[in-house]
Amino acid sequence: MKELSPADASVLELVDRLIHKGVVLAGEATISVAGIDLIYLGLNVVLAAAETIEQKIQRKAS
Amino acid sequence: MDTELDDLRREVERLRGILPDRVDVDPDQVEHGLAKLVLALIEFLRQLLERQAVRRMEGGTLTEEEIERMGLALMRLEEKVHEMARVFGLDPAELNLGLGPLGKLV
Amino acid sequence: MSLIAHAIVATPPIGVSTAGLRGRALVAVDCGELGLWATELDPEVRLEREDAFAHHRVVEQVCAAQACLPVRFGTAFGSAERARLSIEERRDDLVRSLARVEGKREIAVTLLWRSLEGAGARAGPAAGLGPGARFMEERRALYAERDDRRIRAAELAERLVAELAVERELVWHEICMSRNVAVSLAALVPSERALDRKEDLAAIVARFGDVTGVVNGPWPPYSFTALGGLGPSAPG
Numbered sequence: 001m002k003e004l005s006p007a008d009a010s011v012l013e014l015v016d017r018l019i020h021k022g023v024v025l026a027g028e029a030t031i032s033v034a035g036i037d038l039i040y041l042g043l044n045v046v047l048a049a050a051e052t053i054e055q056k057i058q059r060k061a062s
Numbered sequence: 063m064d065t066e067l068d069d070l071r072r073e074v075e076r077l078r079g080i081l082p083d084r085v086d087v088d089p090d091q092v093e094h095g096l097a098k099l100v101l102a103l104i105e106f107l108r109q110l111l112e113r114q115a116v117r118r119m120e121g122g123t124l125t126e127e128e129i130e131r132m133g134l135a136l137m138r139l140e141e142k143v144h145e146m147a148r149v150f151g152l153d154p155a156e157l158n159l160g161l162g163p164l165g166k167l168v
Numbered sequence: 169m170s171l172i173a174h175a176i177v178a179t180p181p182i183g184v185s186t187a188g189l190r191g192r193a194l195v196a197v198d199c200g201e202l203g204l205w206a207t208e209l210d211p212e213v214r215l216e217r218e219d220a221f222a223h224h225r226v227v228e229q230v231c232a233a234q235a236c237l238p239v240r241f242g243t244a245f246g247s248a249e250r251a252r253l254s255i256e257e258r259r260d261d262l263v264r265s266l267a268r269v270e271g272k273r274e275i276a277v278t279l280l281w282r283s284l285e286g287a288g289a290r291a292g293p294a295a296g297l298g299p300g301a302r303f304m305e306e307r308r309a310l311y312a313e314r315d316d317r318r319i320r321a322a323e324l325a326e327r328l329v330a331e332l333a334v335e336r337e338l339v340w341h342e343i344c345m346s347r348n349v350a351v352s353l354a355a356l357v358p359s360e361r362a363l364d365r366k367e368d369l370a371a372i373v374a375r376f377g378d379v380t381g382v383v384n385g386p387w388p389p390y391s392f393t394a395l396g397g398l399g400p401s402a403p404g
Contacts, residue, residue: 004348006382009278013352013382017276017390018220022240023176023262024394025254116308126301133300136307 097150098157101143105157108143112136170213171197171206171251173239174223175230175388178266179203182233189215189222197248199255202262204239205230206251215242231388235270237262238390265395268337272356273386275366279324279351279379281317318343321350324376328353331372332365340391350379354391362386 004012115132118124124132144154172189181196181203188194188207197204205226220241227238245251255262292309294302321343329339332355341353357365366383373381 004280006280006380009280009349009382010384013276013278013384014224014387015220017238017387018224018241021390022238022393023243023258023265024240025173025243025251025258112307113311116304116311119304120308129304130298130300133298133302133304135300137300137303 098152101147101150101152102157105143105147105154108136108139111139169246170209170211171195171245171248172209172215172223173243173245173251174205174207174226175236175238176255176262176266177203177205177230177234177236178263181205181230184226184229184233186226186229188226189219194226195248197251199252199259201259202255202266204251204255205236206245211244211246227388231273235266236388237265237269237393238388261395265393268395269356269389269392271359272338272389273359273362274389274391275355275357275362275369275383275385276387276391277328277351277353277355277369277373278349278382278384279321279373279376280348280382281350282378282380284347314344317350320378324379325351325353328369328372331369332357338392356389356392357386359386 115136119129119132143157147154147157174188174194179198179201184194184205186194189209190207192207192209195206195208197206207226223241227236230236231238245254292305294305297305325341325343328351329341332339334355334357338356339353340355341351343351345352355365362385366385370381370383373379373383
């Protein structure tokens with residue numbers, strides 16, 4: 001993976017905000033660009049949920 | 063166990079709440095997106111397994127033979143996952159989910 | 169039709185002179201206590217990268233006029249009534265979030281590792297090891313290096329947070345989200361002090377020897393639209 005220049009980092013920080021941040025409202029349709037990213041978002045939440053449960057189980061075990 | 067079930071239920075609600083009722087995407091894009099997603103998930107699990115294996119090795123509880131066998135198995139798994147990524151036209155290095163809190167596990 | 173949502177404000181929405189996406193006029197949907205700025209487009213439209221940047225420009229203009237909450241790009245409603253219902257569902261949270269961002273802008277700090285060289289040099293001697301064992305040793309070194317980077321990144325994040333010296337709820341950060349990025353941080357600061365704070369932060373990050381710092385903003389409060397629940401992780 002190539003290294004990131006400060007200019008690239010700035011653009012990426014902005015794009016990251018545009019795609020991943022902001023109020024999430026129950027919209028009716030999500031148009032294609034954001035659609036793929038919503039699939040990722042959904043997975044993040046599923047995995048985050050799995051992690052929370054895992055942590056709780058570990059805490060109980062120790 | 064009951065509180066864990068409650069937590070799980072809460073997380074399920076949260077997930078349902080943030081997904082839209084309908085996702086309006088081009089079917090070809092969906093396929094490509096899903097392939098990338100599935101492979102990214104597999105890659106994440108693969109790295110998780112590697113970390114676990116390394117921890118066990120560091121724990122001193124594995125014999126030399128077990129270490130060698132484990133290493134070979136992990137090497138082959140990595141080759142297989144990366145080969146599959148290339149089949150889908152993906153650079154293996156692209157397969158990272160940007161997992162936030164879960165990223166800490168690998 | 170599709171109403172592509174841009175930003176939520178408190179009623180009354182203050183007029184902005186910019187156009188919405190693709191040169192269409194912006195519309196302000198009345199949602200009682202709150203208002204939603206949106207662009208009306210055909211439902212078949214596929215949004216593209218340029219639309220994301222146009223959305224950002226709209227959000228910036230709205231934010232310059234009054235406190236606002238950016239809406240996730242790509243959020244669309246079939247009608248004004250549906251938009252209203254959706255916002256009404258979240259009204260209390262949205263009102264509280266709006267109060268939190270009032271008079272403030274977001275500053276973003278990114279710390280990039282200066283050197284990404286791997287841990288090859290740190291792996292133990294390979295003599296006498298089979299290929300599997302050698303692989304395990306290389307991976308051990310790789311994960312050890314990742315752990316060291318995580319520790320260092322957490323240290324750097326804490327220093328930034330300490331320097332900012334604002335309430336915890338006004339700072340968000342994540343470490344090691346990708347190979348290049350050590351720390352990604354966002355802070356809500358009073359608008360009139362935003363440029364000064366930006367300079368202060370730039371001066372501090374310039375002193376870190378192992379990372380290059382990039383300071384961005386002032387931006388609309390993208391990272392501060394949720395109070396707890398789903399949203400950026402709390403610091404620490």
